[in-house]
Amino acid sequence: MIDWGSLARAIHVLSVVVWIGGVSLVTTALLPALKQKPPEDWIRDFNEIERRFAPQAKVAVLLVLLSGLYMLYAYSLWNRFVDARFWWMHLMVAVWLIFAVLLFIVEPLTIRNTIREQQPNEASRRLLARIIWMHRLLLTLSLIAIFAAVGGSYGLF
Numbered sequence: 001m002i003d004w005g006s007l008a009r010a011i012h013v014l015s016v017v018v019w020i021g022g023v024s025l026v027t028t029a030l031l032p033a034l035k036q037k038p039p040e041d042w043i044r045d046f047n048e049i050e051r052r053f054a055p056q057a058k059v060a061v062l063l064v065l066l067s068g069l070y071m072l073y074a075y076s077l078w079n080r081f082v083d084a085r086f087w088w089m090h091l092m093v094a095v096w097l098i099f100a101v102l103l104f105i106v107e108p109l110t111i112r113n114t115i116r117e118q119q120p121n122e123a124s125r126r127l128l129a130r131i132i133w134m135h136r137l138l139l140t141l142s143l144i145a146i147f148a149a150v151g152g153s154y155g156l157f
């Protein structure tokens with residue numbers, strides 16, 4: 001018999017690895033490498049990377065939601081959200097919400113066009129610096145959420 005709860009957990013962790021692992025590579029290696037390039041090059045490369053990574057991240061974000069909701073249902077964990085001891089559950093959902101809004105709403109509606117139509121000038125250098133800082137912040141929050149979620153799931157807190 002298949003243990004569907006364990007299957008959901010495996011899918012949850014696998015999706016988190018693909019998604020946050022990708023964010024980590026982009027934040028710590030690809031974006032800093034783009035900083036060394038002239039604006040017309042980084043704008044082109046950024047669009048190429050985004051075109052490939054955004055669809056993967058969207059699938060992973062949806063799988064994290066579905067598998068997370070299934071675990072809440074299968075293990076009857078809903079009441080954790082009214083208990084402050086399970087702050088790490090709130091953190092997980094908060095990180096999910098921030099990324100979902102950015103990926104599914106803000107990015108397609110505003111960021112994508114801003115970068116595609118960006119003129120190679122001083123303002124575009126500042127834009128890249130802002131993008132890098134935003135990624136660092138999101139990566140830090142995500143890593144704390146992963147540490148806290150594994151710790152919380154296995155009795156560290």
Ligand code: HEM
Pocket residue numbers: 009012013016020064065067068069071072077092093095096142143145146149150152153154
């Ligand atoms: C709506 C979004 C989410 C829901 C509903 C959700 C739900 C859950 C649930 C119910 C568990 C099992 C807790 C337990 O066994 O005590 C879990 C575990 C976990 N979640 Fe989430 N989660 C969500 C988003 C996230 C995000 C965004 C991350 C990563 C940043 C994440 C990372 C993890 C990790 C690493 C575990 C521990 C898995 C293990 O080692 O067993 N989750 N999540």
